[in-house]
Amino acid sequence: GQQVMQIPQYQHVQEGEDFTTYCNSSTTLSNIQWYKQRPGGHPVFLIQLVKSGEVKKQKRLTFQFGEAKKNSSLHITATQTTDVGTYFCAGTTSGTYKYIFGTGTRLKVLA
Amino acid sequence: KAGVTQTPRYLIKTRGQQVTLSCSPISGHRSVSWYQQTPGQGLQFLFEYFSETQRNKGNFPGRFSGRQFSNSRSEMNVSTLELGDSALYLCASSFAGGINTDTQYFGPGTRLTVL
Numbered sequence: 001g002q003q004v005m006q007i008p009q010y011q012h013v014q015e016g017e018d019f020t021t022y023c024n025s026s027t028t029l030s031n032i033q034w035y036k037q038r039p040g041g042h043p044v045f046l047i048q049l050v051k052s053g054e055v056k057k058q059k060r061l062t063f064q065f066g067e068a069k070k071n072s073s074l075h076i077t078a079t080q081t082t083d084v085g086t087y088f089c090a091g092t093t094s095g096t097y098k099y100i101f102g103t104g105t106r107l108k109v110l111a
Numbered sequence: 112k113a114g115v116t117q118t119p120r121y122l123i124k125t126r127g128q129q130v131t132l133s134c135s136p137i138s139g140h141r142s143v144s145w146y147q148q149t150p151g152q153g154l155q156f157l158f159e160y161f162s163e164t165q166r167n168k169g170n171f172p173g174r175f176s177g178r179q180f181s182n183s184r185s186e187m188n189v190s191t192l193e194l195g196d197s198a199l200y201l202c203a204s205s206f207a208g209g210i211n212t213d214t215q216y217f218g219p220g221t222r223l224t225v226l
Binding site: 042 | 144146153154155156159167169201203214215216217218219220
C-alpha cells in the first residue's frame, strides 16, 4: 500500500540553527499538507501544496513540493524554542478521500 | 467559529468492552475523518465520512466502525477492545474532504486506555 516516509525521525538543534524535514511518498500525490503537533497537543494545519515544484513561505518556514509530486520538504530558518514539536506531512492520491500521514519528525530546540 | 470538539477526552476501559467516541465538526464542515495515533504506528487513517456516507476506509479490522449523522456529527465505535487499541483517537473535519484542496482541522482527541 501507499507509504509516506519522513526523515529524520528526530532532530535536535541549537536555537538559531536551521532545520529541514523531508517527506517521501511511494506514489504520486495529488496534494500534500504539513502539520505541526506540539507535545500533548493535536496536529495543526500549516500549509497545503498542490502544484508540481511549488514553493511556499510562511515567515521562517519554507515548504517545497517536488517536481514529480512524490516528495516534499519543510525548512525552518533560525529555529526558535517555539518551533518544538512533531512535524507531519500528509498526502492524498488521485481518486481517494483519505490522507496518508508521514511518520513525522520530532524537533527539539535547545536554548 | 468553534473548533472541532471530541468527547470524552479521556477514557479507561478493560479488554473485551466496547467504546463509542464522539466528534462534532466545525459548523458547515461535512467531512469527518478519524485517525488513530500511537507512538509506534504514528497517525493512521481509520475512515472518512461525508454527508452520512463512508467514503473511504483504512486498514483496520471490522471491530472499528463509525457513522455520521445528518448534522455532520460523527461517532466511532470499537468493539471487543484489545490492549493494542490504547491510543489517541483524533477526528478531523473539513468542508468537503480528501481530493479537494481542503484544510483538515483536528480536534483535541480522545485518549483511550485499555487495561
